[in-house]
Amino acid sequence: MKRKITLKQIARELDVSISTVSKALKNSKEISADTIQKVQAFAKLYNYRPNNIALSLKNRKTNTIGIIIPEIVHHFFSKVIRGVELVANKRGYNVIIGLSNESFSKEVINMEMLANGSIDGFILSMSKETLLQQDYHHYNETMNQGMPIVMFDRVVSEINCDKVIVDDFNGAKNAVLKLISNKCKQIALITTRDYVSVGKLRTQGYLEALQEKNITPQAELILKMDDTLDYEVHLEKLEAEIEKLFKAHKNIDGVFAVNELYALSAMKVAKKMGLNVPNDIQVIGFTDGVLSKHSTPSLTTVSQHAQLMGERSADLLIDKIEAEFEVEEEQFQTVVINTELVERESTK
Amino acid sequence: MKRKITLKQIARELDVSISTVSKALKNSKEISADTIQKVQAFAKLYNYRPNNIALSLKNRKTNTIGIIIPEIVHHFFSKVIRGVELVANKRGYNVIIGLSNESFSKEVINMEMLANGSIDGFILSMSKETLLQQDYHHYNETMNQGMPIVMFDRVVSEINCDKVIVDDFNGAKNAVLKLISNKCKQIALITTRDYVSVGKLRTQGYLEALQEKNITPQAELILKMDDTLDYEVHLEKLEAEIEKLFKAHKNIDGVFAVNELYALSAMKVAKKMGLNVPNDIQVIGFTDGVLSKHSTPSLTTVSQHAQLMGERSADLLIDKIEAEFEVEEEQFQTVVINTELVERESTK
DNA sequence: GAAAGTCACGAAAACGTTTGCGTGTTAAAA
DNA sequence: TTTTAACACGCAAACGTTTTCGTGACTTTC
Structure with a gap:
């Protein structure tokens, strides 16, 4: 088992200096054709590859980006990663991942672990705990040290x-x-407590749509779940609550849910109560998940284009990393990805 | 925007040498209490953290492991990653990901990109193309350079x-x-072409079970799909084939599918043909996916414990990385993870 | 034949660490 | 007072690169 070969070894073997080897490999015209040929042949034979770590140290640039997400076993996030990886690779970067597992402290630790020279910039999505605690000092500290961040x-x-x-x-x-427009008169909303920005915005969208069509929103039709619970417990409670909602308001004929699980649960409860989807009740979920496509009936969803988000995030970050000169007044942009309504069987 | 502070800057500021600073931060008893206090206070004030890259170069150790998988938008693989990340983090390692996208060349490129000093070892699962081409030179070259590999x-x-x-x-x-044992008499197998080892083994398990119970396997009950097709095309063809199979053998009362999608498709076709699952036909899938739990009826599956696989892989790799002395004759082990039958509604 | 120019290469610094060893100062022992 | 020891610190090398600059040996030019 032989270690990777280095410039120094090639130099010693060929009885030239390290700098000559380095230059020869780059076809520098300082070096004679003879020497170049000799060095390159030797390098090829021993499969020489420059050591990335040494390059990173020298160039103060790792060509690696860090991505911190709350959870990886989740279609939305894994699709984002795929997008990031795609662009990163195309532009010559590696991707290193950190999972916060929705925990504030793990997020901080992970970021500190990576911020010490391992990466050139962050792409991240905040953990629920961070959103709840509203403690953002680690982001600012990281950015103050000249490490760019793109949040998604x-x-x-x-x-x-x-x-x-x-x-x-x-x-x-x-x-x-x-x-x-599909003739729903009583539309329920199933959402989370709105400390997560996205949840709040979706609720506002729901309200705005009703208002625009001169429908008075009814607070009783809005079900807010506490999503910090354990998964299984959450699921049971969710179904119970939905059932209670449906029973209290028999005339509900439409449901908008802020995520896949909620939408699916709504369909499940409806089915259990003998209601037909989409004839008695129509359901739309907000999600990029895989369940929607394969459920029966399949679920109409608002697609988030997760992979595209990853791609845009990576491009944004790498652009910033590679911007030679810092502009006077730092300019930040917010890219908005349009959603797309994917109609399936749960709506008419 | 200030760069991260270095030992050199602290040294200059405090008018001592770099080595004194380094030692002071490590509470070396070579250094006086006074100086230690002074240095540590200063370091804390400026939030000094040693540069990882410099350490990696010096120690010839990156404390990073690379994971190469064919696809990330897949429950099995993302769960494996979660397991790897969990153990890696606990043991002080970072995880860097590379996606082969089932392509041989992308696998090779990704490995070469990481093998040049960026990581201490690989965890990987082979791409379909690599399995088909049976070209394994890149694995051996990597290992020959002293970089350990764990395959899963x-x-x-x-x-x-x-x-x-x-x-x-x-x-x-x-x-x-x-x-x-659930009284199925005619059990169909839905599988892939068996160039992937796992597919072959599952088929053998199917045959062995039949034999053990003195049931003669019938070739006509085995459906082999070509899974190198495009996803959508694949799905349509799959359902058509399953329907053909069911129609040709009306007495099929059990289905074993080697993955989630196949099992789900079987249930879908059965339903379409007016068959009840599990009363007319029982279905079991081999998978760690999320669809099984939420389908109707929910699907009985053979769970693969993907996260555990990731954990074990990471432990195995890190053990090898940290094994100070190479043993005379290198010993490799193969860890076998037991499956677990998770019974849900698709079986009686 | 001397000055100028070209060629081909090497020395050294730098990136940020760690660490073995050398050394000057002071205090304790002889 | 002299020798020894402890103390507190600095020097320098090493990890593997890249790149600027210097230099000796030729070749060209007038």
């Missing part, structure tokens, strides 16, 4: 950086408008 | 390295035995 999806206006978000408001609004 | 799930006996695999054979066998 779960963002917060208090932080000044590039952002890539989904047009949650219009996505939700259009979904609800669709339900209205 | 999709492995091949020609390569000598640590491996973590699922007990595909017994997983499949037990699933089929379950169907048999």
Whole structure:
């Protein structure tokens, strides 16, 4: 088992200096054709590759970007990663991942671990705990050290950086408008407590759609779930609450849910109560998940284009990393990704 | 925007040498209490953190592991990543990902990109193309340079390295035995072409179960799909083939599918043909996916414990990385993860 | 034949660490 | 007072690159 070969070894073997080897490999015209040929042949034979770490140290540039997400076993986030990886690779970067597992402290630790020279910039989506605690010092400290950050999806206006978000408001609004134009009269909203920005915006979209069509929103038709619970417990409670809602308001004929699970649960409860989807009740979910496509009936959704978000985030970040000169007044942009209503069987 | 502070800057500021600073920060007893206090206070004030890249170069150790997988938007693989990340983080390592997208060349490129000093070892699952082409030179070259590799799930006996695999054979066998004990008489198998090792083993498990119960396997009950097709095309063809199979053999009362999609499609076709699951036909899938739990009826599956696979892989790799002295004759182990039959509504 | 120019290469610094060893100062022991 | 020891610190090398600059040996030019 032989270690990777270095310039020094080639130099010693060929009885020239390290700098000569380095230059020869780059076809520098300082070096004679003879030497170049000799060095390159030797390098090829031993499969020489420059050591990335040494290059990173020298250039103060790692060509690696860090991505911090709350959870990886989740279609939305894994699609984002795919988008990031795609662009990063194309532009010569590697991707290193950190999972916060929705925890504030893990997010901080992960960021500190990577911020010490391992990467050139961050792409991240905030953990729920961070959103709840509203403690953003680690973002600002990181940025103050000259490390650019791009936030996606779960963002917060208090932080000044590039952002890539989904047009949650219009996505939700259009979904609800669709339900209205499909003759729904009593449209329920199933959402989370709105400390997560996206949830709040989706709720606003729902309200706006109703208002635009002169429908008076009814607070009783809005179900707010606490999503910090354990998954299984959450699911049971969710179904119970939905059932209670449906029973209290038998005339509900449309449901807009802010995520896949909620929408699916709504369909499940409806089915259980003998209601037909989409004839008795139509359902739309906000999601990029895989369940929607394969459920029966398949679920009409507001697609978020997660992969595109990843791609845009990566481009934004790398652009910033590679911007030679800092502009006077730093300019941050927010890219808004349009949603798309994917109609399936759960709506007419 | 100030750069990260370095030892050199602290040294200059405090008018001591770099080595004194370094030692002071480590509480070396070579350094006086006074100086230690002074240095540490200053370091804390400026939030000094040693530069990872410099450490990596010096120690010839990056504390980073690379994971190469064919696809990330896939529950199995993202769960494996979660497991890897969990263990890696606990043991002080970062994780860098590379996606091969089932392509041989992307796999090679990704590995070369990371093998040049960026990481200490690989965890990987082979791409379909690599399995088809049976070209394994890049694995051996990487290992020859002293970079350990752990392969998981999709492995091949020609390569000598640590491996973590699922007990595909017994997983499949037990699933089929379950169907048999549930009174199924005609059990169909829906599988892929068997260039992927796991597919082959699952087929063997199916056959073994039948044999053990003295049931003669019928070739006509085995449906082999070509899974190199485009996703949508694949899906349509799949359903058509399943329908053909069911119509040709009306007495099929059990189905074992080697993955989630196949199992779901079987249920969908059955439903379409007016068959009730599980009363007319029982279905079991081999998968760790999320669809199974939320389908109607929910799907009985052979769980692969993907996260555990990731954890074991990471432990195996890090153990090898940290093994100070190479043993005379290198010893490789293969860890077999037991499957678990998760019974849901698609079986009686 | 001397000055100028070209060619081909090497020395050294720099990136940010860690660490073995050398050394000057002071205090304790002889 | 002299020797020894402890103390507190600095020097320098090393990790593997890249790149600027210097230099000796030729070749060209007048």
